Amino acid sequence: QVQLVESGGGLVQAGGSLRLSCAASGRTVSSYAMGWFRQAPGKEREFVAAISGSGVSTSYANSVKGRFTISRDNAKNTVYLQMNGLKPEDTAVYYCAVDITKRPVPSASQYEYDYWGQGTQVTASS
Secondary structure, three states: OOEEEEEOOEEEEOOOOEEEEEEEEOOOOOOOEEEEEEEOOOOOOEEEEEEOOOOOOEEEOOOOOOOEEEEEEOOOOEEEEEEOOOOHHHOEEEEEEEEOOOOOOOOOOHHHOOEEOOOEEEEEEO
16 A cells, blocks of 8 residues: 655745645555646546656656656655646646556556545646
8 A cells, every 4th residue: 555645735826836745655656657647626637747666757748848847756755746837727636646557658547546645736826
Protein backbone atom coordinates (compact mmCIF):
# COMPACT_ATOMS: atom_id res chain seq x y z
CA GLN A 1 0.00 0.00 0.00
CA VAL A 2 1.06 3.54 -0.77
CA GLN A 3 -0.34 6.62 0.89
CA LEU A 4 -0.05 9.93 -0.97
CA VAL A 5 -0.60 13.34 0.57
CA GLU A 6 -0.72 16.48 -1.58
CA SER A 7 -0.03 19.98 -0.28
CA GLY A 8 0.69 23.45 -1.58
CA GLY A 9 -2.61 24.34 -3.16
CA GLY A 10 -4.25 27.71 -2.65
CA LEU A 11 -5.69 30.84 -4.18
CA VAL A 12 -3.55 32.97 -6.48
CA GLN A 13 -4.16 35.68 -9.03
CA ALA A 14 -3.88 34.84 -12.68
CA GLY A 15 -0.22 34.89 -13.69
CA GLY A 16 0.90 33.74 -10.27
CA SER A 17 2.73 30.59 -9.22
CA LEU A 18 2.24 27.67 -6.88
CA ARG A 19 4.31 24.62 -6.06
CA LEU A 20 2.47 21.44 -5.23
CA SER A 21 4.08 18.61 -3.29
CA CYS A 22 3.05 14.98 -3.02
CA ALA A 23 4.63 12.95 -0.25
CA ALA A 24 4.47 9.17 -0.44
CA SER A 25 4.59 6.78 2.49
CA GLY A 26 4.15 3.08 3.09
CA ARG A 27 6.41 2.10 0.21
CA THR A 28 9.39 3.55 -1.61
CA VAL A 29 8.17 4.95 -4.92
CA SER A 30 11.53 5.71 -6.50
CA SER A 31 11.08 2.86 -9.02
CA TYR A 32 7.66 4.01 -10.18
CA ALA A 33 6.22 6.66 -12.39
CA MET A 34 4.16 9.33 -10.72
CA GLY A 35 1.63 11.66 -12.21
CA TRP A 36 -0.43 14.74 -11.55
CA PHE A 37 -4.05 14.97 -12.66
CA ARG A 38 -6.73 17.58 -12.09
CA GLN A 39 -10.49 17.80 -12.01
CA ALA A 40 -12.47 20.99 -12.42
CA PRO A 41 -16.11 21.26 -11.32
CA GLY A 42 -18.41 19.51 -13.78
CA LYS A 43 -15.52 18.10 -15.78
CA GLU A 44 -13.75 14.78 -15.97
CA ARG A 45 -10.37 14.26 -14.36
CA GLU A 46 -7.58 15.01 -16.82
CA PHE A 47 -3.88 14.38 -17.14
CA VAL A 48 -1.47 17.19 -16.25
CA ALA A 49 2.05 15.75 -16.06
CA ALA A 50 3.96 12.55 -15.33
CA ILE A 51 7.52 11.59 -14.46
CA SER A 52 9.42 8.32 -14.60
CA GLY A 53 10.90 6.72 -11.51
CA SER A 54 14.37 7.99 -12.34
CA GLY A 55 13.08 11.44 -13.18
CA VAL A 56 14.68 11.33 -16.62
CA SER A 57 11.45 11.04 -18.60
CA THR A 58 8.61 13.53 -18.25
CA SER A 59 5.43 14.28 -20.17
CA TYR A 60 2.91 17.11 -20.06
CA ALA A 61 -0.55 17.94 -21.26
CA ASN A 62 -0.45 20.46 -24.09
CA SER A 63 -2.43 22.91 -21.98
CA VAL A 64 0.33 23.19 -19.36
CA LYS A 65 3.46 22.63 -21.44
CA GLY A 66 5.94 25.44 -20.93
CA ARG A 67 4.22 26.65 -17.73
CA PHE A 68 4.29 23.63 -15.41
CA THR A 69 7.29 21.52 -14.39
CA ILE A 70 7.14 18.12 -12.72
CA SER A 71 10.09 16.89 -10.67
CA ARG A 72 10.84 14.42 -7.93
CA ASP A 73 13.18 13.90 -4.99
CA ASN A 74 13.46 10.16 -4.46
CA ALA A 75 15.42 10.63 -1.25
CA LYS A 76 12.31 12.31 0.15
CA ASN A 77 9.83 10.03 -1.63
CA THR A 78 8.21 13.20 -2.96
CA VAL A 79 7.07 14.54 -6.32
CA TYR A 80 6.50 18.20 -7.11
CA LEU A 81 4.54 20.27 -9.60
CA GLN A 82 5.80 23.80 -10.15
CA MET A 83 3.03 25.84 -11.73
CA ASN A 84 3.87 29.21 -13.25
CA GLY A 85 1.71 31.56 -15.25
CA LEU A 86 -1.47 30.19 -13.74
CA LYS A 87 -4.67 30.84 -15.64
CA PRO A 88 -8.29 30.75 -14.42
CA GLU A 89 -8.77 27.58 -16.49
CA ASP A 90 -6.13 25.86 -14.32
CA THR A 91 -8.56 26.05 -11.38
CA ALA A 92 -9.23 22.50 -10.22
CA VAL A 93 -8.54 19.92 -7.56
CA TYR A 94 -5.08 18.50 -8.24
CA TYR A 95 -4.32 14.86 -7.50
CA CYS A 96 -1.06 12.95 -7.50
CA ALA A 97 -0.91 9.27 -8.27
CA VAL A 98 1.62 6.45 -8.55
CA ASP A 99 1.79 3.72 -11.18
CA ILE A 100 3.41 0.58 -9.80
CA THR A 101 3.63 -1.13 -13.20
CA LYS A 102 6.93 -0.71 -15.01
CA ARG A 103 6.35 0.97 -18.38
CA PRO A 104 8.73 2.30 -21.04
CA VAL A 105 7.38 5.83 -20.56
CA PRO A 106 5.20 7.37 -17.84
CA SER A 107 1.53 6.99 -18.66
CA ALA A 108 -0.97 9.80 -19.24
CA SER A 109 -3.92 7.50 -18.54
CA GLN A 110 -5.48 7.81 -15.11
CA TYR A 111 -6.63 4.17 -15.40
CA GLU A 112 -3.04 2.96 -15.20
CA TYR A 113 -2.36 4.60 -11.84
CA ASP A 114 -2.86 2.51 -8.75
CA TYR A 115 -2.77 4.83 -5.75
CA TRP A 116 -4.14 8.34 -5.41
CA GLY A 117 -3.93 11.20 -2.97
CA GLN A 118 -6.91 13.09 -1.62
CA GLY A 119 -6.30 16.16 -3.76
CA THR A 120 -5.49 19.80 -3.16
CA GLN A 121 -7.48 22.78 -4.44
CA VAL A 122 -5.84 25.26 -6.80
CA THR A 123 -7.72 28.40 -7.68
CA ALA A 124 -6.41 31.03 -10.08
CA SER A 125 -8.58 34.14 -10.05
CA SER A 126 -8.90 36.53 -12.96
